[in-house]
Amino acid sequence: MWRASQWPGSSEVVVPVKNSSYIQVPDYATSVRLRGSSAESGPISLPSSPGASATVELRAEKNPPNGFLYALGIHTPDIFTLTEDLSRPGLSRVKHLVVVMMEGRSFDHMLGGLRASNPYIDGLTGNETNPDTTGALTKVEPKAAYQELLPVNVNFPAVNLQLFNGAQGSPRLANMQGFILSSFSNRHSVDISRKVMYYFAPSMLPVLANLAQNYAICDHWFSSVPGPTFPNRAFVHEATSNGVVDNSLLAVLGPKTIYELLAEQGVTSKIYFYDQHSSNVDAGFLKKQPQFFATYDQFVADSEAGSLPAYSFVEPNFVDHHTDRGSEVASDEHVGRDVLAGEAFIAGVYQAIKSNPALWERSSWLLFTRNMAGCTNTCRLHPR
Numbered sequence: 124m125w126r127a128s129q130w131p132g133s134s135e136v137v138v139p140v141k142n143s144s145y146i147q148v149p150d151y152a153t154s155v156r157l158r159g160s161s162a163e164s165g166p167i168s169l170p171s172s173p174g175a176s177a178t179v180e181l182r183a184e185k186n187p188p189n190g191f192l193y194a195l196g197i198h199t200p201d202i203f204t205l206t207e208d209l210s211r212p213g214l215s216r217v218k219h220l221v222v223v224m225m226e227g228r229s230f231d232h233m234l235g236g237l238r239a240s241n242p243y244i245d246g247l248t249g250n251e252t253n254p255d256t257t258g259a260l261t262k263v264e265p266k267a268a269y270q271e272l273l274p275v276n277v278n279f280p281a282v283n284l285q286l287f288n289g290a291q292g293s294p295r296l297a298n299m300q301g302f303i304l305s306s307f308s309n310r311h312s313v314d315i316s317r318k319v320m321y322y323f324a325p326s327m328l329p330v331l332a333n334l335a336q337n338y339a340i341c342d343h344w345f346s347s348v349p350g351p352t353f354p355n356r357a358f359v360h361e362a363t364s365n366g367v368v369d370n371s372l373l374a375v376l377g378p379k380t381i382y383e384l385l386a387e388q389g390v391t392s393k394i395y396f397y398d399q400h401s402s403n404v405d406a407g408f409l410k411k412q413p414q415f416f417a418t419y420d421q422f423v424a425d426s427e428a429g430s431l432p433a434y435s436f437v438e439p440n441f442v443d444h445h446t447d448r449g450s451e452v453a454s455d456e457h458v459g460r461d462v463l464a465g466e467a468f469i470a471g472v473y474q475a476i477k478s479n480p481a482l483w484e485r486s487s488w489l490l491f492t493r494n495m496a497g498c499t500n501t502c503r504l505h506p507r
Contacts, residue, residue, distance in 0.1 A: 216484065216485055217485060217486065217487045218433065218485040218486070219431045219432070219433060219434075219435065219482065219485055219486040219487070220433065220434050220435070220486070220487050220488075220489065221431070221435045221437060221472070221476060221486060221487070221488045221489070222359075222434070222435065222436045222437070222488075222489045223436075223437045223438075223439070223469070223472055223488070223489070223490045223491075224356070224359060224436070224438075224491060224492070224493055225439060225455055225456045225465060225469075225490070225491070225492045225493070226352070226439075226441075226455040226456055226457035226458075226460070226492065226493060227277055227352075227457060227458060227492055227493055227494045227498075228456055228458070228462075228492050228498055229492075229498040229499060229500035230246070230342060230344070230500060230502065231246060231247050231251075231263070231322055231498075231499055231500045231501050231502070232267065232321075232322050232323065232498035232499060232500070233322070233323055233328065233331060233492075234246060234323075234325075234328075234331065234332065234335050234340070234342075235247035235263070235322050235501070236265055236322055236323060236324050236325050237325055237332060237335055237336065237340075240325070240336075241336070244335075244340065244342055245342040245343065245502060246342065247263050247322060247501065249262070249263060250262065251263045251499070251501045252320075253299075253300055253301070253302050253303045253304075253319075253320060253499060254300060254303065254304070255303045255304075255307070255313055255316060255317055256303070256304060256307050256313055256316070257313060261303060261317045261320050262320065263320045263321070263322055263499060263501075264320060264321055264322070265321070265322055265323065265324040266318075266321040266322075267321040267322050267323045267327070268321075269327070269461055269462045269463050270459070270460065270461045270462065270463075271318070271459070272458065272459035273306065273315075273318055273319055273458050273459070273498070274306050274307075274309035274310035274312075274315060274316065275305070275306055275309065275319060275458050275498065276305055276306075276308070276309050277350060277351045277352075277494060278350060278351055278369060279348075279349065279350040279351075279368040279369060281305050281308070282305075282349040282350055282494075283349065284301040284304060284305045284308075285299070285301045285302045285305045286298075286299060286301065286349060287301065288300040288301030288304065289301070299499075299500060299501055299502070302319045302320070302498070302499045302500075303316045303317055303319060303320065304316075305319075306318075306319045319498055319499050320499050322498075322499070323462075328462070328466060329466070330466040330467075330469050330470045330473075331466065331469060334469070334473070334490070341491075342502070343502060344491055346492075346493060346494040347359075347364070348364055348368055348494075349368075349494070350368045350369065350494070351369065351370050351494070352370060352493060352494075353367070353369075353370045353371065353372070354367050354368055354369070354370075355493040355494055356493065359436070359493075360380045360381060360382070360436075361378060361379070361380050361381070362381070363378065381434070382394070382412075382415045382434075383412075385433070385434060390433045390434070391432035391433050391434070392415065392432050392433060392434035392435070392436075393415055393416065393417050393432045393434075393435055393436070394415055394416050394417075394436045394438065395416075395417050395418065395419050395421060395422035395435060395436065395437045395438065396416060396417075396418060396419070396438045397418070397419045397438055397439060397440040397441070397451075397454075398418055398419065398420070398440070398446065398451070399418075400442060400444040400446070400451070401438070401440045401441045401442050401444065401451075401453075419437065419438070419440075422435065422437055422472075422475065423471075423475045426475040426476055426478070426479055426482060427475070427478065427479060429479055429481055429482050431482065431486070437472055439453075439454040439455040439456070439465065439468045440452070440453050440454045440455065440464075440468070441453055441455050441457075452464045454467065454468035456492070458498070469490065472488070472490075473488070476488060
């Protein structure tokens, strides 16, 4: 199965030719041609012998009226078995959107190492550096620990230092050179502050890395506010933090939420908080409207029954606590929390949806973190 993220603009892909196989390609591409061929439309002659392959160029120009399979011109069912679903627009089948928002970790910290196996991912080369307080440059290294309380800061001034490192001018360009200096200001240790340059090798995150390698991945996804939890959660639920960039409750006391607006249109939605011990501040957004809330256990049950609402926001466990079932470990992946617990939570959400084939075919799942939490990130921001 080919992923749309592999084709920015015009690219080439090797098409395997074998019985009972199919090709799934972006439906926005309009022209294809075999390498070395001048023909850009009409049927394409593919090799007829099993095991052979053809290198096909895909070009995205506009949406073809009959779907990309028609544009491909593949009319050889003895080579390719094409299914009806492949020629249908994907969004028309989506009836459920499931959103999971983890706590702060940066893209490069969690998935930057994937660039080594997939150069299309804008991750780490291994040569990225940040200066420490002695002026020495520290390189990124795949030495991140599953659970370590790093001296990071996510308030607005600290993130400003991480992004700009004191750079001035108009417009200011984010040089992404202040991560170690920001960490040092929290705990005055040069050696410890350098640890914000550590990242996870993909092999250490089998769940997240495998999802990233097999589904669409957003390597230029930015938090709404370069700051802490509350304003970013406010944006997720309300599309605004009311101008607040700190963890003041004023950030969550704004206009109507997406849940209230959807209800006005007859569309169902729900926040699935982990349990009674771990419901987050999200309750404040909805002004004590219990119809919008359920537990994570109910999410699993609703997934099994195929009764998820149109929009689901699923929360991890935010605190270590004890229940009748035993100890529950925080799974939000906040810096200082056990990342393996987060891996297990993400796998649980995936399995809950995937285990119901009918639900899986009608669902789209979005997984992201609220901010980078002071962990190094190299994707430079550009003024708009």
